Amino acid sequence: MAEILKGKPAADALNEKIVNEVNLLSKINIRPALAIVRVGSKPDDIAYERGAVKRCEKTGAAVRVITLPEDVSQNRLVEAIQKLNEDRSVHGILLLRPLPAHINDDLIRNTLAPEKDVDGITDGSLAGVFVGTDLGFPPCTPQACMEMLDYYGVEVKGKNVVVIGRSTVVGKPAAMMLTKRHGTVTICHTRTVDLPGVCRQAEILIAAAGKAKMVSKEYLSPGQIVIDVGINFTEDGSMCGDVDFDQAKEIVAAITPVPGGVGAVTTAVLVKHVVEAAKRQANV
Amino acid sequence: MAEILKGKPAADALNEKIVNEVNLLSKINIRPALAIVRVGSKPDDIAYERGAVKRCEKTGAAVRVITLPEDVSQNRLVEAIQKLNEDRSVHGILLLRPLPAHINDDLIRNTLAPEKDVDGITDGSLAGVFVGTDLGFPPCTPQACMEMLDYYGVEVKGKNVVVIGRSTVVGKPAAMMLTKRHGTVTICHTRTVDLPGVCRQAEILIAAAGKAKMVSKEYLSPGQIVIDVGINFTEDGSMCGDVDFDQAKEIVAAITPVPGGVGAVTTAVLVKHVVEAAKRQANV
Numbered sequence: 017m018a019e020i021l022k023g024k025p026a027a028d029a030l031n032e033k034i035v036n037e038v039n040l041l042s043k044i045n046i047r048p049a050l051a052i053v054r055v056g057s058k059p060d061d062i063a064y065e066r067g068a069v070k071r072c073e074k075t076g077a078a079v080r081v082i083t084l085p086e087d088v089s090q091n092r093l094v095e096a097i098q099k100l101n102e103d104r105s106v107h108g109i110l111l112l113r114p115l116p117a118h119i120n121d122d123l124i125r126n127t128l129a130p131e132k133d134v135d136g137i138t139d140g141s142l143a144g145v146f147v148g149t150d151l152g153f154p155p156c157t158p159q160a161c162m163e164m165l166d167y168y169g170v171e172v173k174g175k176n177v178v179v180i181g182r183s184t185v186v187g188k189p190a191a192m193m194l195t196k197r198h199g200t201v202t203i204c205h206t207r208t209v210d211l212p213g214v215c216r217q218a219e220i221l222i223a224a225a226g227k228a229k230m231v232s233k234e235y236l237s238p239g240q241i242v243i244d245v246g247i248n249f250t251e252d253g254s255m256c257g258d259v260d261f262d263q264a265k266e267i268v269a270a271i272t273p274v275p276g277g278v279g280a281v282t283t284a285v286l287v288k289h290v291v292e293a294a295k296r297q298a299n300v
Numbered sequence: 301m302a303e304i305l306k307g308k309p310a311a312d313a314l315n316e317k318i319v320n321e322v323n324l325l326s327k328i329n330i331r332p333a334l335a336i337v338r339v340g341s342k343p344d345d346i347a348y349e350r351g352a353v354k355r356c357e358k359t360g361a362a363v364r365v366i367t368l369p370e371d372v373s374q375n376r377l378v379e380a381i382q383k384l385n386e387d388r389s390v391h392g393i394l395l396l397r398p399l400p401a402h403i404n405d406d407l408i409r410n411t412l413a414p415e416k417d418v419d420g421i422t423d424g425s426l427a428g429v430f431v432g433t434d435l436g437f438p439p440c441t442p443q444a445c446m447e448m449l450d451y452y453g454v455e456v457k458g459k460n461v462v463v464i465g466r467s468t469v470v471g472k473p474a475a476m477m478l479t480k481r482h483g484t485v486t487i488c489h490t491r492t493v494d495l496p497g498v499c500r501q502a503e504i505l506i507a508a509a510g511k512a513k514m515v516s517k518e519y520l521s522p523g524q525i526v527i528d529v530g531i532n533f534t535e536d537g538s539m540c541g542d543v544d545f546d547q548a549k550e551i552v553a554a555i556t557p558v559p560g561g562v563g564a565v566t567t568a569v570l571v572k573h574v575v576e577a578a579k580r581q582a583n584v
Contacts, residue, residue, distance in 0.1 A: 122433070139423065139428075139431070139435065140423055140427070142427045142431055143423035143424070143426045143430065144423075145430070146426050146429070146476075147423070147468050149406070173491055174491050174492070174493045175493075176493075184430070184431050184432075188430060188476070188479070191487070192472070195466055195472070195487050195489070198489070198491035200486065200487070200488055200491075200492040200493070200498060201486065202484065202485065202487075203479050203484070204484055205479070205482070205484070207458050207484075208458070208484040209458045209459075209460075
């Protein structure tokens with residue numbers, strides 16, 4: 017039976033550090049502040065927003081939500097972001113995506129000031145992840161994977177790491193972060209031949225395919241550490257990951273559950289980035 | 301005996317396309333122009349510069365070399381680059397690196413206007429490679445690897461590709477380009493455990509380790525396509541790649557030689573980027 021790597025203790029540990037930092041900053045009259053920009057009212061966005069707001073409140077960071085109608089014009093959205101870029105009381109900006117189809121995503125994400133880009137969507141942040149520098153901030157979800165590995169003491173150096181998925185939001189940045197930590201990283205995707213065989217060779221497996229329970233027992237082997245990034249819903253409406261948890265827990269050494277795994281750490285990482293942004297902007 | 305994948309025919313084919321484009325552009329009074337910025341007089345820089353100048357002259361592109369003394373101040377270098385950024389008669393800028401130690405490389409490379417960054421050194425270009433968009437230009441060397449694969453009809457899709465090396469100049473961008481072409485890419489480096497074993501499993505092997513003849517017969521297996529990016533010199537002063545060519549040619553299906561392989565294509569790619577930059581800047 018695999019060890020279950022829950023997100024909550026990792027998130028709590030991060031939280032504690034964040035609260036300390038917020039308290040320290042309050043002594044020099046700085047209160048880290050996040051602005052969330054939401055276009056429309058998609059349930060996914062609202063759920064994530066609620067989590068982020070709660071996490072800010074819990075840690076003492078300020079948070080503000082700017083909502084715009086689903087049919088907002090591109091110019092209006094650009095203006096809203098520019099206003100937040102210029103607002104010195106706002107340290108981090110979270111833009112909920114995907115945006116509606118009539119909005120140019122590339123243009124909007126690069127309207128964001130990179131120094132306030134706490135979820136790693138601008139070219140500046142992505143170049144930082146790619147080059148391995150600390151420019152901007154990495155996307156929160158792959159960073160949450162790293163926090164989980166750190167919290168549970170999983171050494172990446174020299175390990176065979178397989179990442180399923182090559183999105184800019186998770187797969188590719190995770191691969192870069194793991195390479196920086198000296199893992200030997202293989203990036204897999206839908207065109208990979210014998211995906212189960214490649215995955216079985218992994219010592220650390222990061223599942224970010226976005227397909228419910230895709231990673232079944234043929235993908236797994238004893239001793240593996242499995243990080244499940246997937247957030248999917250089954251037909252009966254219950255949440256599940258990209259990994260077939262029931263099959264996996266009988267085979268692998270350790271696995272993150274869904275829900276209650278990586279997802280629980282993501283908003284903590286977000287607020288950590290807001291605090292870091294506040295520090296950088298104040299040069300402290 | 302392996303097929304030897306020479307660079308010259310691939311470079312010649314590219315050249316022909318470039319000459320056509322240059323001729324077409326001349327009809328609307330545009331002459332693609334490269335500016336090369338060299339600090340000091342390192343033999344490597346001068347050798348590469350000579351190749352680039354020759355290639356420009358051969359294709360009808362304009363080229364200009366700006367030389368600055370080894371002890372140039374950072375401000376003076378920034379000014380020189382800004383002047384070229386603003387000069388509408390210059391379409392592409394090649395900054396020879398590494399720069400002397402007293403110069404902040406990150407600052408200088410991001411002084412370059414991304415639209416003139418024909419060797420992919422700015423964050424904008426690197427984000428383009430990482431995200432998979434056509435922002436800026438990819439670095440010339442990994443792009444030359446892609447040109448070689450294309451010219452020799454090597455299909456990447458679904459193949460196991462191993463990249464040795466994780467530099468921002470070759471290894472990581474090559475990995476991203478190969479992932480975009482639907483290869484299953486593994487990034488290896490000095491911390492990889494059993495590097496020979498990992499390399500033997502590759503169907504396509506990209507050697508960009510920067511270590512003379514490191515890839516010996518234990519790294520190789522029959523049927524492989526080997527792209528050797530290394531440029532090293534042996535004790536007797538002769539040039540060699542990262543692959544032990546004599547051993548490799550008895551085992552693998554095909555291999556690029558050094559000299560006369562990828563290196564021969566790099567300056568052709570550079571001029572191709574200059575032409576593309578001229579077209580983009582003129583909106584044609």
